[in-house]
Amino acid sequence: MVFLQYVLILLLEPGSGFVIAPPWANPVRNPCSSSSWQLVFWPPNLQCYKIFSQGPCPETQELGFSSQDKVPVCRCPQNLPLLWEPTGKCYSRYSRGPCQVDQYVDLNQDTGNPICRTTERCEPGRVFWPPEQRCFQLYTQGPCHKGDLLIINPLTTEPYCGCDSVLLNQYYYSPLKLCYEQLSRGPCEEGLLFTYNHTSDTTQCSCSSDIPNYSPELGQCYELESKGPCGKGQIFVYDSKLKKPRCECKDNYVYWEKSDSCFREYTTGPCRGSQFIIRDEDGTGVCSKNPCPATDLFFPDEDKNTQGECHKVGNRGPCPSGELVVFEDYSGKSYRGSCGCSSGYNQNYWNQDGKCYEWYSQGPCLDSFFFKYNRESRSTECFCDTSSGFVFWNETQGCYRTFTQGPCPDNSWLVPGGESEEVYCECKDGFQFSPEDYKCKSTQLIQVSGHRFENLWSNVAEYMEKRKMENLVPRRRSSETKSKLRIRETRRRVS
Structure with a gap:
């Protein structure tokens, strides 16, 4: 019966056709197939067995064929797909199997x-x-x-x-x-x-x-x-x-006296298109204006159902972590929102923890990374948004905002390399790099042209020339590459 799954009949014209043999029907590898395509050769005992039967396999397993290795194998059948290694037996999911009574x-x-x-x-x-x-x-x-x-x-x-x-x-x-x-x-x-x-x-x-x-x-x-x-x-x-x-x-339905029938709360029901039906204080239905735009769903207050908040579908809104604003479980069109998550929300679903997250939130990602949907790979991912002032640091696999300490030593900050893609660390004002300690150490205030050079941005050229003459400014090495940690004493102001 299962054998028929592997047989493809192509009708070339009425009354004629040919059959494509299954992968195990090779007389060289499987001499048993010469007499029947339903038989496979088992090398350990040189016997022929019917494919998809127990054959020489342990109890609960069936004789199959590995298309990749081109050899017969013992495996779990479709109705018992889970192999319990300690016993070598196959079980169906949710069955008692080898487990305890409870x-x-x-x-x-x-x-x-x-x-x-x-x-x-x-x-x-x-x-x-x-x-x-x-x-x-x-x-x-x-x-x-x-x-x-x-x-x-x-x-x-x-x-x-x-x-x-x-x-x-x-x-x-x-x-x-x-x-x-x-x-x-x-x-x-x-x-x-x-x-x-x-x-x-x-x-x-x-x-x-x-x-x-x-x-x-x-x-x-x-x-x-x-x-x-x-x-x-x-x-x-x-x-x-x-x-x-x-x-x-029914539950969550409200009585409409004019038609002697009931309608789901927060649906249009017998009301106009811009309204939904809600329960009045006496328990009967009344029409109320829908205060939410078309992109939002209504979350009524627990105390008063005519008041509440509007939240956009797909946002977290009032939902707990790992859930998003979704339509409530109802076969028709309801304007009341609910919180939920399932693998069906593939553009917000994170398979690693089975939860849903809002786009461009941190979600399940590490600090400074953002959660988004990659349309090319058709999967969700954590990414470092370099267009918003963040940089990715290879050595730590971390994402950091520029002009913060990031992965740099104390008293230094992370600096982008201008038009190039280079990113490096440099000492802040009033500090210079000490290669021996690999630290940015405080420097004494220097007098330049009668001025104390402390956060003063005039005469920078004169100051830098003097420092070069004193051979205190370490030169940059051309061999340093992108994301290579480099400490420089360069005064730079961020506007």
Whole structure:
């Protein structure tokens, strides 16, 4: 079956064609392929084995073929992709594997190796589902596909999705060989629910006035927390105080009396295009003007939903570190902002820590580096913005602002080399470089033309000429290259 994945049939004309052989179908390297392309030769025991079967491999592994090395290999199959080196066995992600009873196998994102993680505790009757990192009620559809329910493997105590006619006898519908929750719509027609008949020991579709799902007005039964017979934006619930079912708005929806329906808060709803619907003090919906520009989303105050702040999408705004302003989780168009991050935000996502950062912020980068998206490499990166007065220093791999100390010794600063790309350190005013100590040492105030030369920028040429004659100014060496640390006693003012 899997063999067919490696076969490509090209039809040159109706009724004719040719087949491209798989990479292991080489009689010289694989003599077994002469009789069948599904066979590979295993040199250690000189035997032929069917490709993608266990063959001579350890338990849980399959016989594959390395296209790079042109040899057969034992490897983990697709349904058991994680190899546990100590046992040489393969396991599926989130399974019990070789871990303890309260653990499951997961993948270490940094190393790519499988590890054991501890299962979170859940309330009685609920079970932890590792793929979604949350708890679900047993014997419900939960994270499973329709027709399967969440159950526990009695041998390994692992949760799994399935439909077992013995374990789930009271949930099993034999005509379709599928399982459904009790009092759900299941395979039934509208107005009927899936139930279990204790007398006949069978499941059936029925409706009874004795259950809370019964609507006296319609004489039918509906699944609770579903739309049922309710209007737009509403769900069918049982009111324990009134002791009867009724329709109410979904979470984060508000009631609009004119149409007897509910709309999501902070969406246009029944309002004009420049407005959104919010909850009034009496709990009903009213239209309010959207104060934010088209690029921003609204973050309402906790105390008063008519007041709040506008924040641009993609900025950090009021969000915690590693999250950005995003649209709230809603299938329609909402003007309320939310905080979040996922790998889908590829232009803001930093794979190393799984967080999102705003462009041109420090983000996950070292001091003075900025976070941005590189359109050429299509990935995010940390960069040193040389166009904004920063320089990159090779020796430390650091980014520093010019005319600050940066990587230089005390009493010196980092200086750009004018039109050239050269960057070097030089002593500040009143200091000169001491090669013996590799430091900038304080110098005595020098009298030049009757002036004390202290932050005085006249007669610089006369001063420099005198210093040269005294042979106190170290000469620059032509062999020094970009980012080579150089200390010079040169007076320079930064405007």
